[in-house]
Amino acid sequence: MSLLSVRDLVVKFAMRDQTVTALNGISFDLNRGERMGIVGESGAGKSITGFAILNLISRPGFIDSGHVMFDGMDLAHTSDKALRTIRGNRIAMIFQDPMVTLNPVLTIGQQMVETLQAHRSLTRRDAEKIAVAKLREVYIPAPEERLQQYPHELSGGMRQRIIIAIALLLDPQLIIADEPTTALDVTIQADIMELLLELCQSNNVSLILITHDLGVVSQMTERTLVMYAGRIIESGRTRAIINDPQHPYTQGLIKALPQQTLPGERLKQIPGNMPALSAIPPGCPFNPRCEYTVDRCRTTIPELVRVGPVEVACHEVQRMNRDTETEEQTA
Amino acid sequence: MFAYLVKRVFQAAVVMFVISLISFSIQDNLGDPLRELVGQSVSEEVREQLRDELGLNDSFLVQYGRFAKKAMRGDLGTSYFFKEPALEVILKKLPATLELVLGATFIIIGLSVPLGVFTAIRPHSIFSRVIMGFSIIGISVPVFLTAILMIFVFSVEMRILPSYGRGDVVHVFGYWSTNFLTWDGWKHILLPSAALASIMLPLFIRLIRSEMMETLQSEYVRFAWAKGLRPRRIWFVHALKNTLLPVITVGGVQIGTMVAYTILTETVFQWPGMGFMFLEAVNRVDTPLIVAYLIVVGFIFVVTNTIVDLIYGLVNPTVKLARMGA
Numbered sequence: 001m002s003l004l005s006v007r008d009l010v011v012k013f014a015m016r017d018q019t020v021t022a023l024n025g026i027s028f029d030l031n032r033g034e035r036m037g038i039v040g041e042s043g044a045g046k047s048i049t050g051f052a053i054l055n056l057i058s059r060p061g062f063i064d065s066g067h068v069m070f071d072g073m074d075l076a077h078t079s080d081k082a083l084r085t086i087r088g089n090r091i092a093m094i095f096q097d098p099m100v101t102l103n104p105v106l107t108i109g110q111q112m113v114e115t116l117q118a119h120r121s122l123t124r125r126d127a128e129k130i131a132v133a134k135l136r137e138v139y140i141p142a143p144e145e146r147l148q149q150y151p152h153e154l155s156g157g158m159r160q161r162i163i164i165a166i167a168l169l170l171d172p173q174l175i176i177a178d179e180p181t182t183a184l185d186v187t188i189q190a191d192i193m194e195l196l197l198e199l200c201q202s203n204n205v206s207l208i209l210i211t212h213d214l215g216v217v218s219q220m221t222e223r224t225l226v227m228y229a230g231r232i233i234e235s236g237r238t239r240a241i242i243n244d245p246q247h248p249y250t251q252g253l254i255k256a257l258p259q260q261t262l263p264g265e266r267l268k269q270i271p272g273n274m275p276a277l278s279a280i281p282p283g284c285p286f287n288p289r290c291e292y293t294v295d296r297c298r299t300t301i302p303e304l305v306r307v308g309p310v311e312v313a314c315h316e317v318q319r320m321n322r323d324t325e326t327e328e329q330t331a
Numbered sequence: 332m333f334a335y336l337v338k339r340v341f342q343a344a345v346v347m348f349v350i351s352l353i354s355f356s357i358q359d360n361l362g363d364p365l366r367e368l369v370g371q372s373v374s375e376e377v378r379e380q381l382r383d384e385l386g387l388n389d390s391f392l393v394q395y396g397r398f399a400k401k402a403m404r405g406d407l408g409t410s411y412f413f414k415e416p417a418l419e420v421i422l423k424k425l426p427a428t429l430e431l432v433l434g435a436t437f438i439i440i441g442l443s444v445p446l447g448v449f450t451a452i453r454p455h456s457i458f459s460r461v462i463m464g465f466s467i468i469g470i471s472v473p474v475f476l477t478a479i480l481m482i483f484v485f486s487v488e489m490r491i492l493p494s495y496g497r498g499d500v501v502h503v504f505g506y507w508s509t510n511f512l513t514w515d516g517w518k519h520i521l522l523p524s525a526a527l528a529s530i531m532l533p534l535f536i537r538l539i540r541s542e543m544m545e546t547l548q549s550e551y552v553r554f555a556w557a558k559g560l561r562p563r564r565i566w567f568v569h570a571l572k573n574t575l576l577p578v579i580t581v582g583g584v585q586i587g588t589m590v591a592y593t594i595l596t597e598t599v600f601q602w603p604g605m606g607f608m609f610l611e612a613v614n615r616v617d618t619p620l621i622v623a624y625l626i627v628v629g630f631i632f633v634v635t636n637t638i639v640d641l642i643y644g645l646v647n648p649t650v651k652l653a654r655m656g657a
Contacts, residue, residue: 088559
C-alpha cells in the first residue's frame with residue numbers, strides 16, 4: 001500500500017472578479033521510501049501541490065475537491081487538530097528561501113524545541129538534546145552553540161541545513177522539499193541536495209522534491225511528475241522521462257538544458273510563456289506553444305494514458321502510437 | 332552599548348538645544364510681561380527701569396545666553412504669577428499629568444494588543460467589523476468632545492464616576508502624589524485616562540492589526556504552521572513578537588504626543604496637572620512658565636524616545652546596540 005495517495009485534487013483561488021483553478025485534478029501515489037520529483041515552469045502548480053498535501057493553502061486559495069489520503073486519513077477533509085498531528089510530525093516541509101523561513105526574533109533552539117514539544121511531551125532539556133543530535137546529522141559545526149543563536153547570525157546554507165534538521169526532528173515518513181536550493185549559492189546547492197538524498201536514504205524517508213531543475217531531479221528521484229498549468233502532463237520513472245520524454249513539453253524542457261547545447265550556441269527554448277491561470281486556453285493547455293498541435297488539441301483536453309513506461313497526456317502521442325501499432329498488425 | 336548611549340545622549344542634547352531656542356524665542360512675542368507684572372498704575376519711567384532690571388532690553392542672544400546658563404543649573408526662570416521658580420511650579424503639577432498619561436497608556440496597551448490581534452486573526456467576524464467601525468469614529472471625534480460625552484454619560488446621567496479633580500491622592504516619595512493608592516483616586520482617574528486614550532487607542536488597534544496581518548502572511552509563520560504548532564503559539568509568539576517591533580517605535584513617539592493632548596483632557600476634567608496649568612499660564616501671559624513648560628515637555632519627549640529605542644534594541648535581536656554606536 002502506498003504511503004500517500006492523492007486523488008483528483010482541485011485547488012482554486014477566489015480572486016476579486018473570478019475564481020481560477022490552480023490545480024486541476026492531480027492524482028498520484030507515493031510509496032514508503034520513494035523519492036519523487038515534481039517539475040515544471042513557475043506557475044505550473046508545483047508548490048501549490050506541495051502545500052495542498054499538508055492542507056496549508058491559505059486564502060484566497062482553497063481545496064475545492066479531491067482527496068489526500070495519508071495513513072487512512074484524508075488530509076484534504078479533516079480537522080485542524082488532526083492535521084496538526086501530521087504536520088511537522090509525520091510529513092515535514094522544507095521551504096524555498098531559508099533567509100525568510102526561520103523566525104527572526106526566536107533563537108534556533110526555541111524554534112527546534114517548540115517543534116518537538118508540539119508533538120511529544122518532552123522537557124526542554126531533552127528536546128534540546130534531540131535538536132543537537134539532529135543538527136549534528138546535518139553537519140552543523142558546534143551545534144550546542146547554534147541553539148543560542150538567532151537566524152541572522154547564520155549563513156543561508158547553514159540556515160537551510162537547520163531547516164532540514166527541523167524537518168527531521170520527529171523522524172517523519174515524508175519530506176516535501178519546495179525548491180530547497182533555488183535561493184542558495186550554486187556551490188552550496190549540490191551540498192544541500194547531497195545531504196537531503198543521504199538523509200532520505202539512510203532514514204527510509206519518502207521525498208517529494210519540487211524543482212524546475214531536471215538535472216537535480218535525475219540525480220535525486222526515482223519517479224517524476226511533469227506539471228503544466230495545473231495538470232500532470234507526464235509521469236513515470238525519472239530515467240524513462242529523462243531519456244525518452246514523450247510529451248512535447250517535456251521534450252522541450254530537456255532540450256532547453258544547457259548540457260544539450262554546444263558551447264557558444266544559443267540555448268534552445270520553448271517559445272511563448274505558460275498561460276496565466278485566468279487565461280488557460282481550451283483543449284490541451286500547451287497547444288499554443290506546441291509544434292505538433294492539431295485541431296483536436298484546441299478542443300479536447302487529453303487524458304493521461306500509458307505509453308510504454310510512462311503516462312502522458314497528449315493526443316499526438318496517442319495517435320502516433322496507434323499508427324505504429326496498426327503498422328505492426330498489418331505487417 | 333556604551334558608545335550607543337553616548338551617541339543618544341549627544342543627540343538628545345542637540346534636540347534640547349533646539350527646543351530651548353524655539354521656546355525662548357516665543358518669549359518676545361507674547362505681549363508685554365510688565366503689564367501683567369505691575370498693572371496699570373505704574374508710570375512709564377518705573378516700567379523702563381523694571382525692564383532694565385529684568386534684562387528685557389538686552390539683545391535676543393544675550394537674553395538667551397543668560398537663560399541657557401541658568402537653565403543648565405535647573406533654573407528656568409521665575410513665574411510672574413506664582414512668584415516661584417517656574418520649574419518648581421511645573422514639577423508640582425507633573426505627577427498629576429504623568430499619572431494621567433500612565434493611566435491612558437495602560438488602557439491603550441491593555442486593549443489595543445488583544446483587539447488588534449483579534450481583528451487581524453478574524454478579519455471577517457462581526458466583532459472585528461464593529462471594532463474597526465468604532466475605531467474610525469474614535470479617530471475622528473476630538474478628545475474634548477469624547478471627554479464631555481463621557482462626563483455626560485457616566486457623571487451626569489449614571490452618576491457613577493466623578494467628573495472633575497483628582498480626588499483622594501496619597502503622597503509618596505516626598506513630593507509625588509498618586510491616584511493609584513485609593514479607591515477614590517482610581518475612580519477619579521478613570522474617565523480622564525479613558526478620554527485621553529480615546530484618540531490613540533484606535534490608532535494602535537489599526538496599527539497592530541495591519542502589522543499583524545502582514546506578519547501572518549510571512550514565510551516564517553507559514554513554516555510555523557507546517558511544523559504543526561498550536562495556533563495560539565503561532566499567533567502570540569511567532570507573529571505578535573514581530574508585530575510589536577514597529578509598534579514600539581511608533582508608541583514612543585505617541586507617548587510624547589499624549590503629554591501634549593493632556594492640555595485638552597485636563598482642561599475638561601479640571602485635572603490639576605501641568606497641561607491645565609499651561610493653559611492658565613497662557614491666559615496670564617506668564618512667559619517664564621510657558622517657556623519652562625515647553626522645555627519640560629520637550630525633555631519628556633526626548634527621554635521617552637531614547638528609552639523606547641533602547642527597549643527596541645533589547646527586543647529585536649537583529650539590532651546590535653554595540654554596533655549602532657559605531
